[in-house]
Each structure stands twice: as structure tokens, then as C-alpha cells.
Amino acid sequence: MHIIHLYDFFFIELDIQECVRSINGYDYLGSKATTTQGKTCINNEVCKGSGSGPFPWCHVDDPIVNWDTCDIAKCTDTPKECLQTGKGTDYFGSTTKTKSGSECQRKLCRNPDGSSSPWCLSTDPTVGKEYCDIPVCDYQGCSTNPCLHGGTCQNTLNGDYTCQCPNEYEGDRCEVKVPSVDECKRSIAGYEYQGQLNTTIGGFTCQMWSSDQPHSHSKHDQPENFCRNPDKDDKPWCYTTDSSKRYDFCDVPFCTTPAKQCLQSDNGIEYFGNVRQTEDGIPCQKWADQTPNSHSYTYISDQEDFCRNPGAGEKKPWCYTTNSDKRWDYCDIPFC
Incomplete structure (x- = not known):
């Protein structure tokens, strides 16, 4: 599908890709919602790919199987030499060097794992994984309505856009449905717990992880004030809002399903x-x-x-x- 877009007083034809360039289709960001077997994707999903999956797929309403693969055509046009999405999962250009100028081991910069931008493994053994310096395409913007599933689009200063997604969706274009979260744990340590419990066994309210009040700490990358186990402790825990109680464990029940x-x-x-x-x-x-x-x-x-x-x-x-x-x-x- 092509859209004519006015940008900086020039008419530019945008190509909304309904095709893939990778073998497993991790780069697919299109809007197809019908599977190989002709089934319709449920819950407003669209077919999605990932770096670890073998092909694009979506959930379907079927009593025997709850998902099906999607038949996405291969792209035949020449890849763009710029980023069309925030993370550049769609990038299949010819850049072969990292930001520091090191050569890529496998020659080309790509983003198969959802990193913040395309990258490669450097031939310099002291560097390892390093991001590549690839410009953003200068014609992106909200006028193309790129955000799916009710996402809100915001233009950025560099001519790109970002999507503010509803709680149940994520991704550059809100194309990925967030899996439901269990309010329980399946391991004793609860390392996998991603729920929203924010009260401890002793009845204390959890301190926001982003805050150092009343207790300073270094684990600011945890969400909200939810109980978590970021340091391989005995069970999920949190810092408390009580200055006399630095932290306390949380009583997360075991899953019964x-x-x-x-x-x-x-x-x-x-x-x-x-x-x-x-x-x-x-x-x-x-x-x-x-x-x-x-x-x-x-x-x-x-x-x-x-x-x-x-x-x-x-x-x-x-x-x-x-x-x-x-x-x-x-x-x-x-x-x-």
C-alpha cells in the first residue's frame, strides 16, 4: 500500500510494507490479520514476527489450536538505507560498520532481537555487540496514522514518530499484544513474577523503585512499586514507604492452574x-x-x-x- 505524504513542501510516496525480508519474518510490521488457513486473528491482533520465532503468526479462535501462521510475501523492492521505525527492525540496508567504525563480523547491521536500533557483532574482540549509525528516514510522521490498536501518535523533532500504546499492546506501532500477567508465581524464588502486588507480608506499602525516599538504593529499573526479585533473593520483595523498615518480602501465592x-x-x-x-x-x-x-x-x-x-x-x-x-x-x- 502506498500513501502520498506532504513533508517539508515535497510530495513523497511512502511504502507501507506488507512483506518481509528476513527468513522468519521478524521484520514484519504490516496490518495483515488473516492466517495461512484463512482464519481471522482475534483480539484485534495482526500477524506478528519475532527474532526467536520461525514465522509470523497470530492467535485464532479455534477449539484445537489457538494460533496459526501467516503467509507474508517476500519484499521485492530495494531496501531503504534509513530507519523507518523507532527500533529499525525493518532495516535491511547495506551498512557494514558500527558507530565506532569497526567492521561487522557478518557484514550487515540488523535488529532481529528488538534492541533499541540495528547492531552487529564487531570484528574487534574487545567490543562485541555494538550499534550502527543509521539515519532516520526523513519522511516519517503521524500523518500516515502508523499506530495500531488505538495507539496515540506523536511526531518527534527528527521527523520520526513514536506511538503511545494502550496498556495491552506494545511495539513500535502497538502491533504486539502484551501477554496476560499471572498474579501468582511458579518458582519458590518468584523470579518470573510480573504482577502488581505492592503490599508486603508485614502490611507495608512498597516504595516506588524509581524513588530513593525513604530508602536509597540502586535498583531503579523495576516497575512502579510492584513486588519483584531482582537480586535472586528467597522470594519477591520491595523497599517500603516506612523509614523504619527498609524492605520486606511479599506474599505472592503459587499458581494453581x-x-x-x-x-x-x-x-x-x-x-x-x-x-x-x-x-x-x-x-x-x-x-x-x-x-x-x-x-x-x-x-x-x-x-x-x-x-x-x-x-x-x-x-x-x-x-x-x-x-x-x-x-x-x-x-x-x-x-x-
Whole structure:
């Protein structure tokens, strides 16, 4: 679909991409809402791709399966050499150097994992992952109505736009539905808890994590004043608003419903299914064991040898292996 847009007194033709350039379609940001089998995406969803999924998909209303794949055409036009979205997941240009001027190991800057902008692994071993200096396309703006699902568009000073999304959606264009959050935990430590409990076992109100009053601390990146476990403690906790009580644990109940055997988010922090082998079929080492691979994840020793992503530290669930030649690897778990 093409839209004629007036920008800085010039008429420019914008290409709203309804196609993909990547193998697994992680770059798809279009508006298609019909699956390969002709089913309609539910809950106002559109087909979405991700860096860890094999193809674009969406949830459907079906008694047998709750999701289906989407057949998205491959793009045939020449990729733009600028960013059309805030994070540049759509970027497939020819930039081959990082911001510092280092050459990319695999030649091209891309953003398959939802980072803040396209990046690559530098050939400089002291640098590792580094972002690339790619300009923003100078014709983006809210006049194209880019925000989906009721998102509010705001123009930025550089000619781009940002979308303020409703609570249940996220992404550059509010195209991703946020998975529902359980107000319970499935591990003893509750490292995965993402709920909104903000009162402690002792009845204290939780202090805002962004605040240093009445207690100063360094964990400002936690949300609101919700109970969390950012430091691998015994259970979720928070600083309190009482100056005489620095912190207290929170009484988060255990979930009583069966855990889903699939991923509800890209990183799968919420996954508590029963897969216990890697993508290559190697059995997982028990989290309570230190052989053949020693580690510091003893706080999830109650999780047996199941694939997990504690603290969302990796891009998807993983485990240490029982093979001394392969320390750890990712697990093959489907999306819901």
C-alpha cells in the first residue's frame, strides 16, 4: 500500500510494507490479520514476527489450536538505507560498520532481537555487540496514522514518530499484544513474577523503585512499586514507604492452574513447561547440580532440569547440558 505524504513542501510516496525480508519474518510490521488457513486473528491482533520465532503468526479462535501462521510475501523492492521505525527492525540496508567504525563480523547491521536500533557483532574482540549509525528516514510522521490498536501518535523533532500504546499492546506501532500477567508465581524464588502486588507480608506499602525516599538504593529499573526479585533473593520483595523498615518480602501465592507448554512472550520468562532438552536434543542438567557445569543459578534449584529463562537473561528459555563439551544451549519451544 502506498500513501502520498506532504513533508517539508515535497510530495513523497511512502511504502507501507506488507512483506518481509528476513527468513522468519521478524521484520514484519504490516496490518495483515488473516492466517495461512484463512482464519481471522482475534483480539484485534495482526500477524506478528519475532527474532526467536520461525514465522509470523497470530492467535485464532479455534477449539484445537489457538494460533496459526501467516503467509507474508517476500519484499521485492530495494531496501531503504534509513530507519523507518523507532527500533529499525525493518532495516535491511547495506551498512557494514558500527558507530565506532569497526567492521561487522557478518557484514550487515540488523535488529532481529528488538534492541533499541540495528547492531552487529564487531570484528574487534574487545567490543562485541555494538550499534550502527543509521539515519532516520526523513519522511516519517503521524500523518500516515502508523499506530495500531488505538495507539496515540506523536511526531518527534527528527521527523520520526513514536506511538503511545494502550496498556495491552506494545511495539513500535502497538502491533504486539502484551501477554496476560499471572498474579501468582511458579518458582519458590518468584523470579518470573510480573504482577502488581505492592503490599508486603508485614502490611507495608512498597516504595516506588524509581524513588530513593525513604530508602536509597540502586535498583531503579523495576516497575512502579510492584513486588519483584531482582537480586535472586528467597522470594519477591520491595523497599517500603516506612523509614523504619527498609524492605520486606511479599506474599505472592503459587499458581494453581497448569503451566502452558508454549511461549507467551519472545524471551519466555513466563515459561514453566516440561521441555528438558536443548534444540539439539541434549538432556538438560538439573539446576540444583554443579556437574558437569558449575553455575550460580542455585536459586532456581526447585525447577529440576526444565528449560527456563531466569531473569530474562537470554533471548529465550535455555538450560545447562549434561554434556561437558556443551556448557549450555537454547531449547526448542513453540509459541502459544
